[in-house]
Amino acid sequence: MVFCKDPKLAKAEDFFYSGLNVPRNTSNPVGSTVTPINVAQIPGLNTLGISLVRIDYAPYGGLNPPHTHPRATEILVVVEVGLIHFQFNIGNTNAVAFAGLSSQNPGVITIAKAVFGSDAAINPDVLAKAFQLDKNIVNQLQSRFWWDND
Numbered sequence: 001m002v003f004c005k006d007p008k009l010a011k012a013e014d015f016f017y018s019g020l021n022v023p024r025n026t027s028n029p030v031g032s033t034v035t036p037i038n039v040a041q042i043p044g045l046n047t048l049g050i051s052l053v054r055i056d057y058a059p060y061g062g063l064n065p066p067h068t069h070p071r072a073t074e075i076l077v078v079v080e081v082g083l084i085h086f087q088f089n090i091g092n093t094n095a096v097a098f099a100g101l102s103s104q105n106p107g108v109i110t111i112a113k114a115v116f117g118s119d120a121a122i123n124p125d126v127l128a129k130a131f132q133l134d135k136n137i138v139n140q141l142q143s144r145f146w147w148d149n150d
Helices: 111-116 124-131 135-143
Strands: 032-037 051-057 063-068 074-076 078-080 085-088 095-101
Touching: 032 063, 051 063, 051 085, 063 111, 111 135, 124 135
Parallel strands: none
Antiparallel strands: 032 051, 051 095, 063 085, 074 078, 074 095
16 A cells, blocks of 8 residues: 655655666566555546556467456556457567556456466356366366466
């Protein structure tokens, strides 16, 4: 939880983040890393309703998995207002994207993790019917470790 700071105690570091230019390691199961820059990293963003992210993608399929932001709208080429969205690098070199979000603390919900990696688990019969999958596949998906790329 971030609270408003007495303006007399504000300092330059409250409005600065160093390192956004540094590529991140994408050697993970999804081939991407998200670097959030929000009120937790820049306290001066408190109450301004804005944040951004740097997304690094590995070549040949780096993926920012399907997700949504419960407290923000994201702009990245197109405006994505509360919709499930993802990005996928189809190129043969590393890629990077920057996205602006309409909240100082946008949050992120990765769909696969929320559905198949939830704690407590969703009943496999419900998921099998909802996604029209064999129950064994649902059980396999629920047993996996779900990777957070942030």
